[in-house]
Amino acid sequence: MVTDRREFLKSTMAGALAATAAAGVTRAHAQGAQQASPKGTKIKPGPRDVLLVVDVQNDFIPGGALAVKEGDAIVPLVNQLAAGFEHVILTQDWHTPGHISFASSHPGKKPFETTQLAYGTQVLWPDHCVQGTPGADLHKDLKIPHGELIIRKGYRKQMDSYSAFFEADGKTTTGLSGYVKDRGFRQVYLVGLATDFCVCWSALDARKVGLGASVIEDACRGIDTNGSLGKAWEQMTKVGVKRIRSTDIAV
Ligand code: VGL
Ligand code: ZN
Numbered sequence: 001m002v003t004d005r006r007e008f009l010k011s012t013m014a015g016a017l018a019a020t021a022a023a024g025v026t027r028a029h030a031q032g033a034q035q036a037s038p039k040g041t042k043i044k045p046g047p048r049d050v051l052l053v054v055d056v057q058n059d060f061i062p063g064g065a066l067a068v069k070e071g072d073a074i075v076p077l078v079n080q081l082a083a084g085f086e087h088v089i090l091t092q093d094w095h096t097p098g099h100i101s102f103a104s105s106h107p108g109k110k111p112f113e114t115t116q117l118a119y120g121t122q123v124l125w126p127d128h129c130v131q132g133t134p135g136a137d138l139h140k141d142l143k144i145p146h147g148e149l150i151i152r153k154g155y156r157k158q159m160d161s162y163s164a165f166f167e168a169d170g171k172t173t174t175g176l177s178g179y180v181k182d183r184g185f186r187q188v189y190l191v192g193l194a195t196d197f198c199v200c201w202s203a204l205d206a207r208k209v210g211l212g213a214s215v216i217e218d219a220c221r222g223i224d225t226n227g228s229l230g231k232a233w234e235q236m237t238k239v240g241v242k243r244i245r246s247t248d249i250a251v
Helices: 002-011 015-030 071-083 176-183 195-208 228-238
Strands: 049-054 088-093 114-117 120-123 149-153 187-193 212-221 242-244
Touching: 049 071, 049 195, 071 187, 071 212, 088 195, 149 176, 187 195, 195 212, 195 228, 228 242
Parallel strands: 049 088, 049 187, 088 149, 187 212, 212 242
Antiparallel strands: 114 120
């Protein structure tokens, strides 16, 4: 691919053209524009970019209470990507015992069924990521010593929070958008679990607060209950979340 591109550039005597294109890419990137990178150009994370590592916790790993298929397979890649970012924020799903998102809190309901709550439809989950339990710990092989913030969410007993930015009512803030603005970040790159819930909702909300958002697909895994993975990509694409791969990033 790279060779093809070089050949192309050579054959079009396009020194000037290439410079313009490269400047365009840099500019578009800095502004958080939503076009995918042209073939052959890699994204170099800069000081206004932040990697958001979503919920890489034991309960979402095979063997955990709400295991995501291949959830552990992303860990080496997440570590590798994180090493290429100056700024990294991690999230932790952090529920009270008896949390409203647990099927066990709704007599007669089973995990993966839904119920209507004050803030809308809630998927009901097995008990997971209960505050202070081993299932809520970050995966032991996650090595991101330079991570700058761990944001916890879902700690209100009566409300879920898939998103790192806003809880399930879409209004209650976790504080992350203020933090990100104060730090001057413009573009969020998302990795982690699960693609169709916490990664998706965080990416959608990143766009809502005016950030560029890119989901690094191969550094995520999904739950995919009732078509949720397809729906998630549809929603994300609609609001300009970029769907990229780890090979698009220069790390
Ligand atoms: C998540 C379901 C319930 C996630 C968290 O991290 O995607 N999914 N709680
Ligand atoms: Zn949860």
